[in-house]
Amino acid sequence: MTTPPIGELTSRARDVFRMVVEGYLETGAPVGSRTISKFSALNLSPASIRGVMQDLEELGLLAAPHTSAGRMPTDSGLRLFVDGMMQAAEPSIAERAEIERRAAEGGPIEDALAATTAALSGLSACAGLVMVPRRELVLRQFSFVPLSSAQALAVLVGMDGSVENRVIDLPPGVSAGALGEAANYMTATLSGLTLAEAQARIDRDMAAGRAAIDAAARGLIEHGLAVWSEDSRARPVLIVRGQANLIDGAMADLDRVRQLLDELEGKEEIARLLDSAREGASTRVFIGSENKLFALSGSSVIAAPMRGLDGRVVGVVGVIGPTRLNYARVVPMVDFTAQALARLMT
Incomplete structure (x- = not known):
């Protein structure tokens, strides 16, 4: 099913859809019509909201994990939200300072890459990834x-x-x-x-x-x-840090986490995925089943190319985590880290 453009949704449908997605990303739980009716300013009854949810489900944007449960976004729904509705939140002064501090640490270049990737992992609560061409060793x-x-x-x-x-x-x-x-x-x-x-x-x-x-x-x-x-x-240099973050808060879905950790062991596949982000003009987001590598674990990858002063790509940095990511916060954070590491690499 083709995902409809955001402009084809009615104003009411966009409002309900946004509340379902934002509620799910915050709690990890399906969002019910009563919750939206109670805490929103939509002035709609639960029955009216359920009707809108049903329409969004038929469009492939929402899904109901159980008959009596609320709705949660599908991968297609998350894609529509990220591309058409998300309001990015720039990294805080403290977050930017931490990333820049770790990127400026002395020693071998790979140590600085690893330290910065670990900082990105900690700030995003995901696993951090960075891939660069192997440097000409003297x-x-x-x-x-x-x-x-x-x-x-x-x-x-x-x-x-x-x-x-x-x-x-x-x-x-x-x-x-x-x-x-x-x-x-x-x-x-x-x-x-x-x-x-x-x-x-x-x-x-x-x-x-x-x-x-x-x-x-x-x-x-x-x-x-x-x-x-x-x-x-x-073999390029591929550094992965913060895999333990993938376990925190996911105890109810350990099978998915084990699958994801197994996928991270296949660094050649991860490297190919990151390499596909090299040609992007900006940060790329791979959501769940959009990439067959992470279809089983239901994971998302946010990756940004690192470009030198001449515009040449000198590597890729990103994070991997569950599809229930705070995209509005993490996408700009990955982009900022890419800029910091690009200065380090050139």
């Missing part, structure tokens, strides 16, 4: 730690103090001496280069025969750089 030091005769832990330290580890498979018969020789060569030769520059340097040195190392160490160097380079190209 290399400082390498080491190899033997784990067994067949595997070693390759450790890379960046100029910004970040540390990355990879478990790599070793060719048969590689000695501890070869591990040390490879690490020393990489640190001495490649320090100050990005991964792409380091790969090109190694390729040139190997081809020209300038690498004064044995065959075993040469294989370790080539394999280690290839693992890091491939991983860096294929």
Whole structure:
């Protein structure tokens, strides 16, 4: 069923619809006709309000979870409300200050991203998400730690103090001496280069025969750089914070929460969803069954692209929570966080 434009609803229908949606978003419970009649200024009887609700239900905007219950908005109803009726509330001075403070924290960029995402999660009572392209790491030091005769832990330290580890498979018969020789060569030769520059340097040195190392160490160097380079190209940085917020206040619907937490474990799917928000001119809202990833858990995602001074998208930030979100408050908060992180990234 196609959702009707808000302009096609009568004034009475819009008023009743708004009260049902706002009441549901505030309480999480269906809203009855008597509640609207008692607490609104509509001057309508419960019977008249039930008639309007029935019309809205036939349009696919409201649903009755039980025969004797009130009404609650459908996903289509929430979409109509968000796009056509919602009055956004800008973040408070304290909320803006908290987001900016966390974005300005020093240290590796991923720490600041994680801290800001955690702040957004706490302020919105949702799980916070941020996805950025993996930055070009500038290399400082390498080491190899033997784990067994067949595997070693390759450790890379960046100029910004970040540390990355990879478990790599070793060719048969590689000695501890070869591990040390490879690490020393990489640190001495490649320090100050990005991964792409380091790969090109190694390729040139190997081809020209300038690498004064044995065959075993040469294989370790080539394999280690290839693992890091491939991983860096294929995988963006995706940070999720505040999953515990999804459990608070949802004890009556633990199956939905478990489903959502399972979905958050599939970070590749989450990354694809966030990536679809990159081309948006502003904050995008994905509501419940509109996205098949969250159709079962009944969840909403609010995501905003982070744009640098040149207009280029440098990442996406957002939140995920139940469809019963305070959209009017959270949408501007996500947008403000995107602006704060964009300044951090550029």
